[in-house]
Amino acid sequence: MSKERILILGNGGAGINAAIAARKTGFKGEIAMVSERDGPVFNPMLSPYYLKGIVPWERCFPFDYRIYKELDIRCHFGTPVVELDGIGQEVTLGDGKKISFDRCLIATGASPVIPAIEGLEDHSLYKTIRTPASVLDLNGAIRGGGKAVVLGASLVGLKASEILKKRGMEVILVEKEMQVLPYGAHPLIAGILTSFLEEKGIEVRLGITLKGAKPWKGRVICDFGEKKEIADILLICTGVRANIDFIDPRQIMIDKGAIVDNRMATNVENIYAAGDACQVMDFLSNRHRWFGTWGFACKQGLVAGKNMAGEDVHTADFVMENISPIFDWMYAQVGQIKGYRNDVTYEYLKDGKDGHYLFVLHEGVVSGANLINTTHLAGMIRQAIYKRLPFSYIRQTLLIR
Amino acid sequence: MMQYGFSFDISRCTGCMACVIACQDQNDSEGDNPPSFRYVIKYEKVQGTNPLIYFFSISCQHCGDAPCIMVCPVRAIKKRDEDGVVVIDRDLCIGCHSCEMACPFGAPKFQGDGRMAKCDLCYTRIEKNMKPACVRICPTGALGAGPIEELSKKKAEKASFVFLTSLVGDYHR
């Protein structure tokens, strides 16, 4: 019999950590990796730091090329997976090549969603931030001055606004909901952030949708109905979608990503998924959810790698976490702020001039928190959510000096 | 691989905070709002009619399976082979605070330069047969440090001995 083969689809944080873990576990068989893009692992979360000039381009690739050799990975880079036959244990690549496997990991990540708006069929009209090419493209488009419209006040949208502002552009941040961070922040916290962004010179327009976009002398006319803006850059930050078009949903259960258990296994034997391509169990709602963070992707990749190599390890359920600098502030979301359940109460506390806490409580137990400049407690609050500790615990222990 | 760590005897901790400042003194944490790699939290509970006040002295636990290492997008955090101490290469840090979110103990601290710094178990002192600054000062001997196996032996001797790893939750004396 030939060597056992683990096939990893996707060369991101999830994929590479799966390979590392499989080898660490002692897997002696073949590891093959398929990636649409050629080149070492790119960490999309570093792109804002690159665009702000904090990290040089080379360092957006945290694992260098040698790792494939060290881990003895067979790379099939530069062509996408177009079909996965989970039962037949075989994938088809874009160039028609077929690769069979014993175990396969879906770690193809996610891509920005482009809303169905008239004019956006023309890819040259807008920018995104995700892949190396998209980041370099955006970087090239930013020149001192000019106007930028950022569509979507997601966390990426906020970060992008900061970058464009810092790089000398006039920035209009447009969000169709009535607040920034519509899915992650309590309206009160969102309001504080909005004022802060405005203070920093960003124009925030809420409750507004883009109706259409048209090219005009190398620029874009953005049509908001009553108002039009002529932008030098239109940046789309309205969210991402898992790259799972190659999955046959009759085989593998999918929702917004491939659904996996705490071993990162899908419903089909020998098929695993990790990172932005999958949905895992949410600790709070007991439902599968899409999380989409670098840390989770790596962790999930690691667990998947170990299991594919023959170990039997489980992750804990996941609690939503997001943390990021926005200008000179630190913002974080821990757990669920919105849509967890209806019978929650909120506890808002201020800490000094710019410090804010907003806790979401269910029967006195913490289920979520928004933090502004108080993120030193982020990890401990997440731990408190896991341990289902009452808010009084946090009040008594963490908030007291 | 050798694994060094801290031990902590909650029955002896008085919340005197000497460890906090000893750490700042050792690590020259100065400035207006200087971070300390060690801090003390208070936990009050009423047992029957008896109110009990406990203190926990907390810093980096140099976890065997350190969650911060995995989340760091630039791989600036590493575990030393010699002693299992989790260390950060500050030159690489970009200040994203991912580790702050990952760490259940609130160990990563952010300095004026926006980069992370944390407890390094005073490993250079340990190499020179000196105790970590916080352990050395502890007036009641609540804090200890050493190879984990030795610490767990002591644990068997004394019921009130806890590893900090199991601490953020409830503790009954």
Added chain:
Amino acid sequence: MSKGEDASIRRLIKAKIPGKETGIEIKKGLCSICNAQCGIDVYVKDGRLIKTEGTLENPVNKGRLCVKGVSNKQYVYHRERIRSPLLRVGEKGSDRFVPISWDEALDRIALRLNEIKEESGPESVVFFTGFPKWLRPFLKRLAHNFGSPNYMSESSTCYLATVLANRLTYGCSFVPDLKNTKCILNWSSNPYYSSAPQAINFVEALERGVKIIDVGPLNTTLSRQADIHLRIRPGTSGALALGIAHVIIEEDLYDREFVSNWTYGFEEYRAYVKEYTPEVTAKITGLAPQEIIAGARLYARTKPATIVTSASVTVHHTNGVQNHRAITALIGLTGNFDRPGGNHVVPTSYYHRATGFDTREEEFEQTKNWEEMAKRIGEEEYPVWSRFIHEAQAVSLPFQIMSGKPYPVRALVGFGVNYRMWPGSDFMKKSLERLEFFVDVDLFMTDTAKFADIVLPASSSLERSELSISPSRYAIWTEPVIPPVGDSRSDVDIIIELSKRLNLNDPLLSKGHEACLDFIFEPSNIRIEEIKKHPGGLILGGFPRTPYEKYKKTGFSTPTGKMEFASVILREAGYDPLPVYREPKYSPISTPHIAAMYPLILTTGARLPMYMHSRMYRVPWTRGLRPDPMVDINPKDGEERGIKQNERVVLSTPRGSIMVKANLTEYVPPGVVNMYHGFPGADVNELIEPDYRDPISGYPGYKSLLCDIRKSNGGDL
């Protein structure tokens, strides 16, 4: 040097590893932030202090240090250190000073003081020292040489009243024999916060299985560790002690032999404590009768047992001296006096250290008899204090400055004066404005120093030499470990120089610090020269241990020669001879009409670990641990008033109010609030009347009065 070597040395320097290659040296110093005098290993590089650590071989702290001691780097190098003598040019309190030379400063001071002496007598100049202890014998000598009886100190509000109380009952002081005891009755001391490096004694006692009874309203770590915690209402210590005595006598648990042979006034006492049944005592103290009985039995039945009191908690009441006497009477009652494991009588030397050494400290300090000088401040009001305590009563100072009676007070030479020490601190502040001439010696430009005409910069303990002799007879003479900050000088050198300029003609003082110490320790043949030979200190050998039961040979130094349950001296002075219990001047029982509006009991000044009176407020490290003035209030009381953690509240008494943050905590029982003293901007002593005092010692009743707390506007965290 190769690159790798370079990096490795940089790593060693960063970790502050002492050695040749790093150029880091360890020098021996003493901490003088509190009174314990812990030994510090000072890490010095290029003449700068870079780190402090406890000295392992110093038995005072055995390598440990507290949060304050380890802050020495920031304390010593604080940017607010005064760097040269300063002359005030703006209004009093204005903080407008100009630097002048030492010569000019000292000459101006000498000239002015001698003028005032000429005009209105030496007694119109007061010599005061705040918390600093080491300079005291020198300052008192200076005062007396000058002719002023008015040497006074911070000890007019701290510690000495316990000495007074113990002298009244036993004719001497004593220390707990912790090493040999089987039971500790800890009366409102929090060793873990007041002297953390020494508190290991309690940890070790616990480990040995020593029984611990903790008395006091606050819920300290020792309360948690104790077998019994008697959580009394503040101010009712005396009643509890009498209640315990009641149980001990009723249940025949007292030491009949000791009581009948060595005590005076027992029948009177017995008759008095009869009233204090567990039920009556329970009512007063807020305890349950069974708790009192259990505590009394445990203390009386466990032999030997010792009583630990704090420096001042028991005497900071309007019935302070008698409360303290009631507590310590239990020692004799149970036969634990001067017995192993009980309370041991060890003669003190050199500012109250129980070393057992013979010294000429008194002779050194007191160069004139009292009769040769005017009456001391406070002497008429507090005759018993003045009889036992060889200082003036500082709490009376502002009254005399303001009234000019019985004679005017015109000038003050102070070392580390802090007007916030006084009850009704604003009153003391006002009296400072009234002074004609005020010299303050300090490390920092304090709010008090701003009222001085001339401010002199003192150096810290690490910039000067100092002698420490500990009860374990370890002696160390330190050399300066770093150069003086700015133009600062040691307090003792300042005193010696002042003595010269005042033309006081004191040859001994003129010979300098060491010569004076040699004089003081001459009876025990201890010489600084010898101690100096041991830079790391040495144990002074060849001295016999202080024996036990010395009274069997010598009797007691009381009028009756016995332990006095009923004090002859108090009787003669017109006070109650027995350790009677009186309610605090303001309490729910004594003043129900006030309690109706101020229903909470205010107790102040209990130690926080990071602060030492006002000393550590300005140090960023310690301040960072508790940046805001906070009042401790029980969650129940907070809830009743709709007050949340960290919310701004108004703390008020009939005398005034301050704004502070609320700290909801079980540290205090329901009905009691606790506030640390001297916070700039939120000084709780302003809320206490200047004459809220104990009638025997003149001590302020800091630890029990009435107050209320209400929510203020604004809900900042």
